[in-house]
Amino acid sequence: MAANTILVIEDDPRIQKALHRQFTTEGYEVHLAGDGEQGLASCKSLKPAGVVLDLMLPTMSGLEVCKGIKKWSPTMPVVVLSAVSEVADKVLLLEMGADDYVTKPFSPRELMARVQAAIRRAQRPAVNDRVTFGNIAADFSGMEVFKDGESVSLTAHEIKLLQYFVENPERVITREELLNDVWHYTSYPTTRTVDNHVMKLRQKLEPDPAKPIYFRTLHGIGYKFVRGD
Template sequence: MSPTEKASTDSGVLDTRTRDEQILVIEDDPQMQKVLRRLFREQGYGVIVCGDGLSGLDAFHSARPAAVMLDLGLPNIIGRDLCKIMKAEQPGVPVFVVSAISDVAAKVLLLQSGADDYVTKPFSPRELLARVQTILGRTRSQETAKCSYSFGECEIDFARMSARRAGKQIALTALEFKLLKYFIENAGKVISRVEVLTEVWRCNSYPTPRTVDNQIVKLRQKLELDSADPRYFQTVYGAGYKFVP
């Protein structure tokens, strides 16, 4: 019997639904398990429920969930350590801490440990669902950007390192693909030259910020309809650049 064919009446097994996106709930309170299971099942998600840290980690490895709902006070492995382990192994999977602890310092510590959000019990189910759907939507967009993306007349395939504009092949260097991917993943955000050099070039020192300017000029020449009047790669004077799809 495959994991998706198991019953969901007991802790630690999968829901019978066959939705692609599974939510992993790691919670030792039976009543809270029921609340979270019902909340996500009603929205069509598959649900995995585990009552302790070890079984939760096993489910995380085997099921590859779309998101994790994580309590802090768990048997075997405490939630904070579990969060660190999961984010180190699969940083792209959102982890939501759902806890009765409302201390600000504790929240900050969990967020610094990699948690994507912190929800204090008791919580509004509608608010929790909205937060989960927002972050999952953002995650899907980032995953799409990792493979392929299109804007205007441009079609980019990052897996094949292929770029086309108006159906014609455009030659981009490996660095230009990397820079383009970073801008797409941060669409709408103003990105400074220092941030680009740190995150794309991976360097802390550089000869001049013009290094970034020159690369942006090349991207505009290759991907903009009019590089002198850019539509997508916009300059934000005094701050950096912004990709506007």
């Protein structure tokens, strides 16, 4: 896989130009494909780090291209460009295999953030569905967490946040990264969302929430998860 290559499958020259400029500014090598068949073939030959895919394409629809990419490489990050605005259709976009979507009109910077987040998720090392640290046991496949053998009630986002921490131990993680990768936000009017969820994890899982040993604050930066084993 070409770790620094982005494939843009888009037939609008204006969008091609805007995305080429945005991604090359961030140090990526950008390849352009103007129709579906060319895009699918280019994906297989280039093995890019990620794909930006328009739904409305000549020769082959974006839906067919996405299915073809995912059949060939299930973990290939694909972010779809779509004029779709209905919630039901957005769900369909994700069900067809897309890792994320951005609706038109869009900000190239927002799209870049979503592509980078999808690439990070794809490159994240696999972890066991069942993990333990200290007196905590988590079964992420079953969405269950236990403390001293007793079930702990966590919301879906608290479990997602916990899993993200467990998958990234001993690493400083910024609030913006958490908002991108856990919540899929790309604008940050406030970062209190992250702080409030970390506070809840501390209250429910730490031996002493006032003196956390698992979920540690890096002031001015973000957080670090330490197993404490």
